[in-house]
Structures are given as structure tokens and as C-alpha cells.
Amino acid sequence: MTTYAYVVAAWLFAIGLFGIVTSKNLVHMCLCLTVVQASTYLLLTGVGYRPGGTAPIFVNLPAGAPIVDPVVQALMLTDIVVETTVVALMLALTVQIHKKTGNCDPNATTALQG
Amino acid sequence: MFLWPPLPVVLPLFTAAFVAAAGPYLPRKLVDAITLGTAAAVMAVCCLLTLQSSGSAIVYWFGAWVPYGHFPIGVAFVIDPMGAGMAAFVAFLVMAAFTFSWQYFDDVRTLYHSLMLIFLAAMCGMCLTGDIFNMFVWFELMSAAGVALCGYHADETGPLQGAINFSVMNTLGAFLSLSGVAMLYSRTGALNFAGIEVALQRQEHLGVFLPIVFIFVIAGFLVKSAAFPFHFWLDDAHAVAPTPVCILFSGVMVELGLFAAARVYYSVFAIALLPWLPALRTLFLAVGATSAIVGGLMAFGQRHLKRLLAFSTISHMGVMILGFALFTSTGLAGTxxxxxxxxxxxxxxxxxxxxLLNRFQSVDEFALQNVGRQMPKTAIIFILGAVGLAGMPPFATYFGEAAIEHSGTQAGLPWISIVIMLSGFLTAGAVLRVAGRVFFGWGEKPTGESRAPRIDLKREMQGQKSKTPPTMWLPAAVMLIIAIALGWFTPLRQAILRDATWFRNTRGYVAAVLHGSAGGPGQYHVPVPHAMPGMHIGGVWMPDMWREVITLALAALLAAIALFPYAIGRRAGTALRHGAALAMRPLHAIHSGKIGDYVAWFTVGIAALAGYLALRR
Known part of the structure; x- marks a missing residue:
């Protein structure tokens, strides 16, 4: 179960990278970045998984019952918040670029070369 | 005492929120004063923390979640003189940037002040934190604030493009770092640096897992520190960011990447990675040397002034990486x-x-030719800056270089001196060439084949100013004077050497965090090397300075040849120009400005670093 999650996480990271490298559209590129990000969600929750574990809510839980690791879930939540900020910022920049140049191709604007 | 440690972070964050909310209703002067005052207060607190922590590290557990039976459960700030000193330096440069922007931006809105303060808080957090996930969060906050500042002029294509490249590269690096953090946590169950270190000691049979995780964890920091093949975003971002922001980008943000990598290495991995130390040394020496030379060559090949300075930063980052890569106290102190x-x-x-941008709405070397004849102060800034970049005494750069070179020679790596000389030679040559053209009108007009400037920055400043206000040149003067004064100040050099020695003491760090400085072995019970090269200005007059004199002389010669290529004969000059252009073509080609290429370089670079470490041993 956990191994499978790791394989999927690695796959998501790689395919997201591939998407960014070959991207022809800035919105597409932002979404590829969120795909890479999704791999970190899987990895984090996969790390905290315990076989047979329940959600880490300690109300009405019999003593000694296995629970999944709550720390990594907290990390994942923080990760979501942090990355939402970054992606929102990037999409805002993309909107500006589109306003300015009329297209969203990251390779079209060659203001910064050499 | 117990309220001090979070202040460098809390203070600017609160002020940022206040300024963002109340700023539009306050006069601009008041907002300037509040933000400048906040930066000054942060600097004062950090200086205090530097002094206080010089006896033993200050460990501050947020919410008083102290370790439970020597196992860390809370989030801690672990403050040592190196981290607190770095934070103080950050705050100082933020003050300089605020002073400069006082009369620089006409249309500045208070969001700029808020972003700068958030940027300051994030950088201080990076310096002071003792928790790896906390460091990731500060890192991302720093990137987000940096990206917003970089693209502050959101009505131009250049800044937008630069900000996009900046954010994609740094976010990718941060994701890989986070993956590394998750992998570390899966094996150790800890996020505190000291906690991870202790847990790693207990693990056996980690094998190649360890070096690969190390590369993953520092991937984000390597991107930030603009090590070669991860540096491409930097020159794009610096070329387009507003000038006061560039001071922070080049002066501290990039350096913080290396600081974080060093912090992670020395507080978590140093003992566990001992078998890989020779491989790590080779790796970082190669990365540092390549960055130094590629950055220097590219700097010399630029006519866009800010981009030139950005590449010079990459080159000098290479020198700093060399100092770290020696894995000695003297090398680290030199860095x-x-x-x-x-x-x-x-x-x-x-x-x-x-x-120059303010006066003439351009940062193109050729467009600025001969405009600066009546600007002696700015000319002096440029010439002294070039001298400082070449590492001439008594600039503080000299003492850093001398320590790194000394440590390199001791380690049997004398070629490090040559790389450092090359870096100073190329970057100082480039700045002197610009100074000669702009302030003295030297040099020939470009022929048609030259690369045209593509970045237009004229909107940074509205309305031509006929006179440069003192709030603009004063920060530069103060910075140069301090750069010289720091060199003369012997106790500071000794203190830095001591702090670097402590910084590298993994066992002491762990003991201070988990057992408190009272129990267990204190952090600082390690022998400190007695003296640093170039320490004794009074007795011997700087024995090693011939290297820097040669570097500066060669740089001046290089600038002269670049300005007057035909002085050595028309055919020889033409051949030289064409030869140089041809040699530089592949380098220019890889700096394509395309984010896809940069990400490909990133992937290859990480694979190469991790692969090399996995195969060595």
C-alpha cells in the first residue's frame, strides 16, 4: 500500500517536471507545478500511514488504537497553504503577461536572453 | 530575555500587516519612517542576540513546548552568533534599501513596504530557526515575497517574465526539499535539526539513502544560492527587479541559500555523512568553481548594467561555495x-x-556612454565597488578571500586561489569597463553586430531628476565605508572565526538544543584556530595581497582592452573581438530565458549531484 503511494508520488513529480519543461502555456505550467506539488502531498501522507490506523482525532478513541501520524498531515496542510499562495501569485503574473503581450506562451517573451 | 528571540520575525510581520491596512491613510513620510524604524529595531534586536548567544546558543521553544525526555516535540529557534549576525546584516541591508527607496520610487504604494517587511521577517526566520520544516516555510515565504517584489512593476514584460522564472525555479526546488524532509521524517520521526541528527545516529544501513536525501533537502537552497546549473533564474530576476530589491536579492537572499545548506549540513548531516565527505568536497568544489567562472564570463559579456551585476553575484557566490566546500572552520569563516x-x-x-537609471532612464552601458562626466560621487561608487569586487585590501572581501585561499592551500588545493582571482578579474574588469565608458566617455561606439538591450526599465522612475538626492547616494557611501571598516576591525574577524568553528560543531549544537546549555557538553567546548590569515594588519602588511594587486591590475587591463580593442592594432583588435564573441556564444545560448530549459538543467543537475554521491563510496 505505502510502496504504491511512493511510486505514484515519484511518478507525479517526474510527469510534472516533464510538463513544465515542455509547457507551451503559462497556465498549463502553473498546473504542472501543482501536479509536482501533489506528489509532495502523497509522499507526506504516505509517510504517516499506519496499517489499520484511523484518523488522529483523539475523542472517543480507545486507548492504544493505531492512528496515522498527525504531524505529517499538519505539514501537508501547511504545504497546501504555502503553495496556494505561490500558485496564486504565478497566475496573477500570468494574467498580467497576457494583458501585456496577448499570449501566454512562456517561450514567446524573450525579454531575458543571453 | 525570553521575549527577544521571536522579535526579529514578529516585529516586521506585525508592522507589515499594520502598514498594509493603515498605509493608504497615512502620509508617505510616516510610512517610510515606521518601516525604517522597524528594520532598525530588528537590527538592534539581532545585534543583541548575537552578543547574548556568544556564550552559549539561545534555544527558544515556541509555546514553551520544551523537549519531552530529550525528544523535541515543539518548534524551536536556535540562535547562535552566526545566525543572529546574519539576521542583523539582513536588517541592515533592508535599512539601506528603505533609505534608497525614500526618494527613488515616486509612485510607490505602501504594499511595497509591507512586502519588504515580510521579506525581512522571512529572511530572519531562515537565520534563526532550528526546525527543518519551519525553515521550509520561511524559505517559501521568502520566495513569495521576493517574487512579488521582483514583479513589482507589473505593467512591463521583463519583470513579469523574471518573476515567473524566479518563482517556478524556487518553488520546484522547495518541493524537492519538502520531499527530502518527508523522507527524512519517515526514517527519523523528527523535524528538529538536533532531533533528526540524534535519530540518524541510531539508524544503521541507511546506505545511499542518506546522501540522496541530503541532496534533495538542500535542492531548494542550491537553487536559491544560484549554484551552477541552478543559477539561471537569478540573472533574469535581478535584471528586472526594482533596484532597492536588488540590494537585498544580491546582498543577502542568495547568500541565505548557502547559509541554509550549511546549517542543514552541520546541524543534521555532518556526522552521518562523514563517509561521503571526500565526495561532497569534490562535488561542491566543482560546483563552486564552475559558478565562479561561468558567472564571471557572463558578467563580462553583458551590457545591461543590472544583469552584469547579477552575473557578478553568481560568480562571487561560486567563491562563497568554494569556502563552504573546503569543510574547514577557516574556509567557512572566510565565506x-x-x-x-x-x-x-x-x-x-x-x-x-x-x-544612473534614475537620472537617465537606462541601464544600458552603451546608451549611458559619457553621460556621467558630472557625477563624481557615482563614479567613485563604481570604481571603489570594482576594487572591492577584486578583493583588494582593506575591503572585507579581501579578508574573506584570504581565509578561503589559506584554507585551500592548506588542504592541498592551491587552484582555488586561481579561481578566486579569475572571478575578481572578470567581474572587476566588467565594472571598470562600465565605469570607463559611462563616467569618462572612453571606448568606441558599438558596431551593428552587438547585442541590443532587450530589457526596458524606463518605467521604474517617473520624470527625469536633474539632481541625485543624498538619500540615494548616501546608502552606497555608508555601505562602502563599512565594507572597508569591517576589514580593519580585527576583533570582528576573530569573532567570526570562533562563530564559524561553533557553527560546525554538530555535537555541541545537538547538546545545546536537546539538553539545554546547562546540562550535557556545552556547545562551544571546541578548540578555535588561533589566527586567521591576514589577521595582523599592524605587524606584517598583509602578506598575501600581491594576488589581489595582480587581479586588480589585470582587471584594469582587461577593461582597457575591452574599451579600446583597436589600440593593439586594427586586425588584432578585430580578431580579438570576434574570437571573444565566438567563445561566448555557447554560454549566451544556454542562458536562454526560457523556463523549460532552466527546469531541464535543474533536473539534470540534481540527478548528477545525487548520482555522483550514490556511486561514490
């Missing part, structure tokens, strides 16, 4: 001194570029 010297000199140079 720390170099960070101070370089940050001040480069900040002054960016101020100089900003003054």
Missing part, C-alpha cells in the same frame, strides 16, 4: 566574511546602477 564584504560592495554597486 562569512566574504558574505559581509560582497553584500555591502554589491549593494553599493546596485545603488550606483539605480542612480
Amino acid at each position: 562569512a566574511l566574504y558574505v559581509l564584504g560582497h553584500g555591502l560592495v554589491k549593494g553599493a554597486l546596485f545603488v550606483g546602477a539605480g542612480i
